[in-house]
Amino acid sequence: DVKVTQSSRYLVKRTGEKVFLECVQDMDHENMFWYRQDPGLGLRLIYFSYDVKMKEKGDIPEGYSVSREKKERFSLILESASTNQTSMYLCASSTSGTAPYGYTFGSGTRLTVV
């Protein structure tokens, strides 16, 4: 069964801490994405990557950075966590080219910043 795995389901961090959210996919997908999901606001794209060592800003990149050193792994970094970054974070991956793309989400990481 193909998977996108996020390393933590729940995290509690303190304001100002550096936070790493890890995502691994086993489908050999080219594309990987990080979203945050807040009630009523839907999915908002933070960063995405089309290839190893490549990254592109999404709609809300401020306060975040990413790393993609290997094809299967895409990390989201909060350099200095703030309370407004408390959210559900979702990783996804997909193929390039044409539909259906195999767009698959991880189970999510619920981050609370106190």
Added chain:
Amino acid sequence: GESVGLHLPTLSVQEGDNSIINCAYSNSASDYFIWYKQESGKGPQFIIDIRSNMDKRQGQRVTVLLNKTVKHLSLQIAATQPGDSAVYFCAEVDNFNKFYFGSGTKLNVKP
């Protein structure tokens, strides 16, 4: 239907009834559409997809209808069960392979 805002629209149905969840999309050039189901505390799961050259596609207990004239997508769930309770949202994919997600509709199934 779906909308952007602080509160999710909610659809309440009786167990055994059919459910219809609606989605309005914005880009007439979008050529692929997907419905996702997201249970509480979990990531979204693929339910069914449809390409723009179709107007209907059926799966197991689910049907997606696409009306390109009015840019409307719907998900029909037959004989709704308690396990169908979740947030459902649509996604449209444009001709640059970019995904756009709706904010979702919460389906509440009453026993």
